[in-house]
Amino acid sequence: MSSGYMILSAFFFNPQGDHRMSWRYPEAPTTEIFDLSFYQKLATAAEDARLDAIFIADHVAIWDILPSGLAHFANPRLEPITLLSALSAVTKNIGLISTISSSYWEPYNVARQVASLDHLSSGRASWNLVTSAMPEEAMNFGRDGNAEHATRYQRAHEFISIVKRLWDSWEDGSMLFDKASGDFADVEKVHSLKFEGEHFKVRGPLNVPRPPQGHPVVVQAGSSDDGKNFATQHADLHFAILKSKEEGAAYRADIDRRLAARGRAPESFKVLPGILPVVAKSRSEALERQAFLETYIPDRMQLDLLSSWSGVDLSGYSPDDQMPKLPDDATYNGGRTALDRVRKMAETGATIREIATTLANTGAVPTIAGTAIEVADQLEEWFVSGAADGFNLMFPLLPGDWLTFCREVVPELQRRGLFRTEYEAGTFRDRLRLKKPANLFDSSDK
Amino acid sequence: MSSGYMILSAFFFNPQGDHRMSWRYPEAPTTEIFDLSFYQKLATAAEDARLDAIFIADHVAIWDILPSGLAHFANPRLEPITLLSALSAVTKNIGLISTISSSYWEPYNVARQVASLDHLSSGRASWNLVTSAMPEEAMNFGRDGNAEHATRYQRAHEFISIVKRLWDSWEDGSMLFDKASGDFADVEKVHSLKFEGEHFKVRGPLNVPRPPQGHPVVVQAGSSDDGKNFATQHADLHFAILKSKEEGAAYRADIDRRLAARGRAPESFKVLPGILPVVAKSRSEALERQAFLETYIPDRMQLDLLSSWSGVDLSGYSPDDQMPKLPDDATYNGGRTALDRVRKMAETGATIREIATTLANTGAVPTIAGTAIEVADQLEEWFVSGAADGFNLMFPLLPGDWLTFCREVVPELQRRGLFRTEYEAGTFRDRLRLKKPANLFDSSDK
Known part of the structure; x- marks a missing residue:
């Protein structure tokens, strides 16, 4: 069993829920998904329930290569960084995980926006680094198709290495604010990168001070061999697709071996399997509703x-x-x-x-269905077995399933001592029990 | 005299104020410039005064090629899109103008973030398009130096053409939300660009619906010949550097000729000269304080x-x-x-x-100094003469000069009938009396 409480992250890509055709559900939202108030209501419920984070997935394209995608899929949505920045102003404690593609952004711009969000939110920003694989995405950025899998990861490796150094540009104590002398900065403590790699050349320094978390929490989801190597080298939090707690235990052992090879302790890396939580009056009612959603496709x-x-x-x-x-x-x-x-x-x-x-739903992510007590039972089993540090909650229907989980399942987990009843002080990183990283340019012991 | 009220935009680049060494002023903020609450206080004051917009300038680098820049200049700051997105959640009416470089961003990402901010703010997003000229900026994006002036504008021209078409991807009526049939979109009304230019190749459609303003207000500041041609072709609002109202009248006539050549009406394009407003008990006291700031350099x-x-x-x-x-x-x-x-x-x-x-201050931008009544007199003269549609207010010291202007000068302008006392209904574009652009893909008359 992982020390401390389980980690609960409330996820969405489609703002109507994580079933691809959730927008057809009678109670599904329509144009309100383009208004802040819809998300503010979700965020408030999540924060009232003391959840760790809101996690927004993303693509930099609509899904339309296949004709039925454009006609039937609810393609338009808000952009995650702007949405989470807005939510940072109306929340106090919840982590804000934004997906950003390392394939189609510049590291300097990503470093700035995530660092800035970390300041605005007093240490709650987090970046889910993805490499883009949809051909529709490539074609929005000057290419005919995406780079091949290995190249995407090489680029991502350079990208995150640059971004972490940019975040570290301004060492602690580098800003003097010495009004009398006119010395704003201790120039010895402000660092250029002069990075030159195969994909990027970036000088720095960043024009945003070091984020409150040092490095905002880095999330990575790839579960290919490249993906797991990348995650255990660079990430803090890992979103995994695991069918059972047995598979989770084996996966964790594999992850721990990779961490050890990097000299990292197991507790420096949190694994959150994705689950589809469905709460109803009975397990059969919950499963029936899920089966019903499939008829929408x-x-x-x-x-x-x-x-x-x-x-x-x-x-x-x-x-x-x-x-x-x-x-x-x-x-x-x-x-x-x-x-x-x-x-x-x-x-x-x-x-x-x-x-x-x-x-057709979300593929291999397991449905955890039943009454609130039955759902809590299953989460407890996974968590206590060591197969998961917590869960990425992929609610089939929004806002309903999200609100129900917060109202019914979380109190049951709290009663069992498995989940916090008040937010701990500090940053998102602190609440995940992850250490603040040392500055890569630290000159204090020179 | 321009019809309607004067336009007032509250500007900053340095969050300590628009004097380069404003951070040395005894009352200047220090680390609070990295907290949302500092900006929320400014935004609230601006909105209480019914100002049109908050305008944030930006560079994608620190200023450090010359060694004294790093030591003496207050280089670190927050990133404008994240900051304005956060402010969108705690304001209701004020326009949110973000500077974004067309030199070092991708059009798809800019189109998304600005469109998303326009939805989040119910039609208050605005993009100040700049081309980047600092060598420090080039070196953060893989180059040794910036592209030459003409190439930067060619790229900017393609960039804005793409972004406007991306904003128009989803025609009015394109989202059906037909839950019964499963038809989300009318595929005839969702448009790919298939743009191929010298600088960009972008397919589209955008994955954000058409912004509430149609096209978020486009601001452009270049006053070179290329800059003015670009602005009169693509922009709605123009930030100009004008020494006097006489120069302003000549500038406006030149702008109107360029607009006419594009088939645009003069009222479709608003010119805001930058000014440094300094309010004190007397004009001499105001000028003394400005002279004193120069000793800080x-x-x-x-x-x-x-x-x-x-x-x-x-x-x-x-x-x-x-x-x-x-x-x-x-x-x-x-x-x-x-x-x-x-x-x-x-x-x-x-x-x-x-x-x-x-x-050394902000160069040629005129200081408008005196008592609140004297400052209002000068703004009235400029405005009534037709030399300006309003002003870009570049306060030498923040938060003081901003708060004083809102509290003392704005009520005087309101008393004279030169400025609104309540926000008009609608979007930022509506309040600027700018028409909502037709959709470039409009198929309604086919």
């Missing part, structure tokens, strides 16, 4: 989704056909995890419809 | 500042020497306006110290 969209995950154009197939040959891992340029999931189901002889229906 | 910094504006290294000179030969306009790659100002003074035989002292 038009056939054409099921085929298109599966085409997108497998890299194979299925538009000429019937949903009752079996999957054609899948691309090789070695040459495949999309997300590996999705392809693996398709491959495993295809090998069992499942039809296209069966695979699509199974994966 | 160390000799070494005066030389360095002038080196930076002229493109000539003056470190081997005495402040009492005359200026050496200046670079030619044709080959000069920095800001033209600053070089022109230096040239004009140098031609009078002024010494380096005299030029530096004169230009």
Whole structure:
């Protein structure tokens, strides 16, 4: 069991909820998803429940390569940095995790915005670093397709190395504010990077002081081998896709080996599996509602989704056909995890419809369904077994499932001593029991 | 006289005020410039006074090529988009003008963040488009120096053309939210750009719906010939540097000719000269305080500042020497306006110290000093003469001068019927009496 409380992060990509067609639910929000008040209500509920963080996923494109995407998917949404910055002004304690693509941003701009948000929020900013894999994203940034998987990670590696050094530009004590002498800065304590790599050349220093957290909490979600190596080298928090607590225990052991190879202690790295929490009057009612949501996915969209995950154009197939040959891992340029999931189901002889229906929600993320007590039971089991430091809560329907979880499941976890009843003092990093990093330019012992 | 009220925009780059050494003033803020509460207090005062906008200038670098910059200049600050997004949550009516460099951002990211801020603020976002001219900025983005002046404007031209089309991706009526049929979007009304230019290739559509203002208000400040052509083609609001109301009248006539050549009406383009408003018990007291601020600039910094504006290294000179030969306009790659100002003074035989002292504040922006009534008199004269649609208020000291202006000058302008006493309904664009642009992809008459 991890020391301290479980970590609870409330996640969304679609503001209607984490089911791809959640916008069709009768109570689903419509145009209010473009208003701050919708998110302020979610944030207030999360903060009243003492949750650790709000986690916003992101793509830098709409999903429209396949025609059904544009017609049926709720593509437009707000941009996470602006939204979380606005929320920073109307919240006090909750962490603010923003997804930003290392593929299509400049490190100097990312370092500034995340550092600035960390100041504005008194130490609550966090960056979920992603590499972009959708062809639609590449085409919004001057390319015909994305860089290949390994290159994306090489770029991400340079990117995060630069950003951390930019955050460290201004050492503690570097700002003198000496009004009498006119010396604003101790020039010995302000650092240029003079970084020159394969992908970037950045001089620095950053024009924002060192963030209150030192380094805002870095989140990384890739679960390929490259992804796990990257995460255990650079990240603090890891969003994982795990089917069971047994898989979680094995995953944690693998992560700990990778951490040890980097000289990192296990407690410096928190693993949060994604779950779909569904609370209802009974487990069967909860599962029924989930099954009902699947009926919202038009056939054409099921085929298109599966085409997108497998890299194979299925538009000429019937949903009752079996999957054609899948691309090789070695040459495949999309997300590996999705392809693996398709491959495993295809090998069992499942039809296209069966695979699509199974994966069409959020794929392999387990549904944790039942009464509030049953959901709390399952979270406790995962947590106590050491398979998870907490959970990334991917609510199928917003705002309903989010509000219900806060109102019904959190008090039950608090009663069991598994979750905080008041926010601890300090920053987001402090509340996650992660150490403030030393300054990479620290000259104090010179 | 422009129809309607004068436009008042409260500006800052240094959060300590618009004098370069304002941080040395005894009442100047220190580390509180990194806290939201400092800006919230300014924003609240501005909104209580019914000002049109908060305008934040920006550079994507610290100013440190010259050694005295790093030691003496208050370089670290917050990033404008995150700061204005936070302020959007704690204000209701004021416009939020963020500077963003077209030289070192990607159009898709800028379009998203500004559109998202426009939604979050219910139509109050505005983008001050700048091209970056400092070598320190270039070196944070993989270059050894900035692109030359003309290339920067060519890139900016493509940039704004792309951003406006991205804002228009989702036509009115394109989002159906048809829960029964599963049709989220009318695909005929969602538009890709497929833009391919010399600097950018961007497909679109944007993943944010059309902003409430249609196009968030575009601000442009360049007063070179390229700058004025660019502004009259693309911008709504123009920040100008004008020494007198006579110069303002001539400038306006020149602008109107350029607008006419584009088929634009004069009222579609607002000109705001920058001024330094200083309110005191008397005009002489106000001017004395301004003169006193100049004593804060160390000799070494005066030389360095002038080196930076002229493109000539003056470190081997005495402040009492005359200026050496200046670079030619044709080959000069920095800001033209600053070089022109230096040239004009140098031609009078002024010494380096005299030029530096004169230009060291904000250069050619006029100081409007006196009692609140005297300051209001001067603003009225400029405005009534037609030389200005309003003013960009560059307060020498923050928060003091900002709060004093709101408390003392604005009520005087309101008494004279020159300024609103209540916010008009609508968006920032509406309050500026600027029309909502038609959608560039409008298919309604097809």
